[in-house]
Amino acid sequence: MKAALPEVLLLALQQRFGPRCNTSLAMREQHGRDESPIDMPPPDVVVFAESVEEIAFVLGLAHAHAVAVIPYGTGTSLEGHVLAVQGGISLDVSRMNKILAVHAEDLTVTVQAGVTRKQLNEELRHAGLFFPIDPGADASLGGMAATRASGTNAVRYGTMRENVLGLTVVSGQGQVLPTGTRARKSSAGYDLTRLFVGSEGTLGVIAEVTLRVYPLPEAVSAAVCFFASVDAAVQTAIQIIQLGVPIARCELLDANAVRAVNAHDKLGLREAPMLLMEFHGSPASVAEQAQTVQAIAGEFGGKDFEWATTPEARTKLWTARHHAYLSALQTRPGCRCVTTDSCVPISRLAEIINASVEDVEAAGLPYYIVGHVGDGNFHMAYLIDPAIAQERETAERLSHQMVRRAIQLNGTCSGEHGIGLHKQGFLLEEAGELAVDMMRNIKKALDPRGIMNPGKIFRA
Structure with missing residues (x-):
């Protein structure tokens, strides 16, 4: 049973944050749920931080009073990451939405944690750049780093693990810790950046993120192809990858998903298993990739291979994919x-x-x-x-x-959603007791009072 929030702590938060410290039931309930099917009582208070210093103030105070802190970005997580297992403070960083630096010549960018991927790409396109990690939801980049997100472009560009160069993290004691640099590689000591990427808010609060970005491809083309079975579609995807075709996206929608997006977005697609693909590169390389993929699809009975070469047509298809849920x-x-x-x-x-x-x-x-x-x-x-x-x-x-x-099958219990509350037992099955105990020891070392997003990833 969770303890009541100390009055002295609440008073200190109200004095520092004013109306940005909110105890209304509606606000607490909004921050006490995500896209998971798990129900949990809401946090005791919601605090909206606007700077690294404000995050450090909250965490220092919470550490002194042993009160739980749950980092909150956009609330789009799927495994119960933002649920207030022990009540406490929901620390909302969505107002930390400044793009701090764009280094186009180095293909890097530094942003505050509340910047969303769509906001970043809107800014980057003016410089001829883009950030490719696309989990579907317009998630915050701090949250994407915390859950080690990936998405539709991961087959070519990797996940957040490969694309985060450095972080500014605030520890459970309120200490500000920079990790990493803007250099593309480093062999200097332990890789603290990778430790925090995927830590789901259990080791500290990610306040700023330095990312790799990429030049906008010279040519982009999307295509859809339909199959008689899910198996035929999957076999096509396997063959594409095994032959080394540098496809940028390769997404499967089964007939049920296609039927749903047809009804929602009025697309008129054939209601059969579908591969939705995208090719990036020069006009010649894009055409070559597409021809190769079309031939492979034909071997597995792929039909109605349709192209979408204009930005409007591609956006319509990918919007439908992201609307599947x-x-x-x-x-x-x-x-x-x-x-x-x-x-x-x-x-x-x-x-x-x-x-x-x-x-x-x-x-x-x-x-x-x-x-x-x-x-x-x-x-x-x-x-x-x-x-x-x-x-x-x-x-x-x-x-x-x-x-x-x-x-x-030597795979993983989560490719991109994370563990949260929902998959703790599977993490133990996958990693083993020794590895999970080591994770617990790391948490104890970095968060000795256990206030950072308690109850997530593993039980204490």
Whole structure:
């Protein structure tokens, strides 16, 4: 049972932050939920920070009173990362939304943690640059670093792990720690940047992020292709990667997902398993990649290969892909989505997807599949009636079967969503007790009072 927030702490926050310290139930409830299906009581107070110094003030105060602090960006996480397990302070960094420096000549940029990926790309396009990590939601870059996000472009450009060069982090004691530099590589000591990337707010609050950025490609082309089965679509994706085609995006939508986005975005696509692909490079290289992929797709029965070469047409297709979650929710009004991701070696992708489809079809639960299949990562989403406990239990059982299968295939329980509250048991299965104990020891060393996003990744 969580302790009440000390009055002296609340008074200090109110004096420092004024109206940016909010205890209204509506604000606390807004910050006490994310896109996961998990319900939890809200935090005791929401504080809106606008600088590194303000973050340090909050954490120093929380450390002195042993009060939990939950970093909050845009609330788009999927595994319960922002839920207030022990109450405490929800520290919202969304107002820290300044782009601090663009070094176009070095292809780097430094931003505050509350800057979103769309905001950054709107600024960068004027310099002929872009930041490729695209998890779908317009997430904050601090949150994307904290969960080691990836998304649709990861097959070519990597994940946040490869694209974060440095951070400014505030520790659980309120100390400001810079990590990394703008140099493209370093062998100087322990890699503290990578320690905090993926730490899900359990080691400190990410306040600033230095990122790699890339020149806008000279030519971009998108294409869709439809298949008789999910297996044929996945086999095509596997062949594309194994042949070394430098495709930028390779996304799978099953027939259920296509049906949902058709209804939501009025696209008129064939309601069959679909690959949505994108090619970056020179006009000649893009054309060559596309021809190669079209030939591979033909070997697996791919039909209706359609091109989208204008920005408007590409945006329409990718917007529909990013709307898959909301589109699917509208197919069953009032439902909630239990979604999970896993990632396996590319050669085992067809095996796990086929088995997962067989399981859910046998269970009779509504579902859809989307996946960044170019890097072996896919998402299974089950649409449940929250009033029917058996549906939730069935969804969790299916999710557990899928994740355990991924681990058995030498994959991971989460390719990009993170662990949060939902996947702690799977982390133990995947990494082992010794590794998880080592993670606990790292947390104790950096956060001795256990105030940083407690209850996430593993139990204390």
